[in-house]
Amino acid sequence: MTTDIAAIPDNYDTPWKEAIEHHFPEFMAFYFPKAHCQIDWQKGYIFLDQELQAVVQDAELGKRFVDKLVQVNRLSGQEDWIYIHLEVQGSAQAEFAERMFVYNYRIYDRYHRPVASMAVLADDTPSWKPQEFGYDVLDCQMGIRFPIAKLLDYADRAASLENDPNPFALVTLAHLQTRATRTDPQARFAAKWRLIQLLFRRGWARQSILDLLYVLDWMMKLPDYLSVQLWQNVANLAQEKKMAYVSSFERIAIEKGMQAGMQQGMQQGMQQGMRQGMQQGEALALQKLLTKRFGVIPSDTVGKITTASSKQLDAWLDLVLDAPSLSAVFDGPPPSTH
Template identity: 35%
Template sequence: MPSKPDPPNRKPTADDHDSPWKHALELYFPQALALLTPNVHKAIDWTIPAEFLDKELQAIAIPSKKGRRLVDKLAQVRLRDGTDVWLLIHVEVERRLDGQQALKTFAWRLYEYRLRIQSRIMQQRRLTLPPKIYSLGILLESKGLGPDIFHTDEYQGQGVRFRFPVVELETWRSRWDELESLAPANPFAVVVMAQLQANHYRDKRTRLGPKLQMVRQLRHYGYDAVVAMQVYRLIEWMIALPEDLELDFLQAVDALSKENEMTYVTLIERAGRDKGFAEGQAEGRAEGQAKGRAEGKKEGSLEGQAQFLLRLVQRRFGPQPDDITQRIRTASAAQLETWSLNFVDATELDDVFRA
């Protein structure tokens, strides 16, 4: 589909990499480690769920420079030998680490976080020696830095040397076929592919075709309805389109769903869009159809967001009583947006619903 000219006075759509990465790591933490650091994944006892320590991470947060977006996740896991280990996952949301100074700052950041985490855990547990910390850096677009990065601080024969591994996502571009072969068993492979597409198609007006191709490919992966919905929404989130192309995308997805009887589009969103199309056609006018599509998109998206948030809440905090379920399902779009952002760092259910 040819690109359309930019409408006048419209600001370009900004990529939001930090929020979807936080959600993706929460949803598919074991799968992410299996793909990005398989040796660590093999050492973990996954019969004991990982515990995300977002509140602990906030307590030791390091101020970042203004405007810089960061994704840090701290999780406590149990190794197969019974040892507890804390995993610090840092996603470098900035597109590139430009220059040696940026690289040194990045290395120092992970080292400082390591020290702060160890100090806090030692105090809480009254330990005499620091706990085991595994630090992993994920670089969205930087490449050519090698598998490890070092922080060194040496003077007059004394100092420290801290080495930690990094995953350069761009190294997976040449392994695209491998990602596709892994995707049926590991949804996080699709997350990596979506990020690679967002990296490659920097001009958002060129993304419609590649984004549709990723959605079309989902039907080959055999996901159940819940996973399919989650992955579909992550693709929508990570590969942002200009506002005026969103309706083209939804129409194309709707046509794909009907043509191939695919179930990866959430039924709630689909029902809302179909209702909008039907109402627009009943009015018998082009403007009526456009209005119906917009209303259907709005209704379907709202219900879909509510259902998605409810599943996330149930996954982290367990089954919820009817009043909580009803509260989420009847929330406004603004409330759902606020609660979804709160959920990323929530350690208690009340944290989700804070204003």
């Protein structure tokens, strides 16, 4: 079965919004550590999304993933509380810096409090790094300079991101790998599965893991047949880890598998649809692993894989990482019938 992943629209704005709202201090610590150190986090923070929309509703200057207005308290200074105006921008736009300027002064004009604007640039243009807007006319200077975090700057730091305990290290990896796998569903499946495994190793609280699990799922869309396999993997991993809240993952996995099975329109019922989807996912995953280890796979071997049972595929998957040759995978011990 083949599915064009390009036909599945990637969802960036919802996962970014959810991640920021659930982990705002971690967001600031990861992308804007200097600002993070100046905020009194013990006094909490308040999201003011409705207030922001009221301020900028007639000043739309280009599409963005997320815009946020947050009230925070500073550790020192004459003003105890200030506003943070935050943008997550998904594409390079000539008017972006101007929008940051307009939104900043409109917020200040409405509330007469200090406003710190900052931006996460989530686009695909390495050279695009707008940080200021302004003008100088008749000895009158007006403008803004704001800090940015460019996600593409993290593209060569995969290893450090995998080891970083901040949840936005995984969000950054997910965003970059979603962009990089637009046309390769198998590569996205492998990347998403690895990120979920990394998430489970973090040792975070139940709700934090669930929050990030949903973010990864929203962001890294998969064809239905791979989605079924992925969520079965998630349920199995939760069982293996003997997590106290394994039922939560089982419920999510079942819901995801059922949704994918319904979308596939299997005629023989939901259980058969899920089994077929998982088996197809296993077959494709095995082919990809074999290709990475041993190069191009002979056509007769591909045929053997596509017609194999789920039990046989599981046996081959167990052997593929350690086998010294392609033939050793298929000449290995047969799967147990018990």
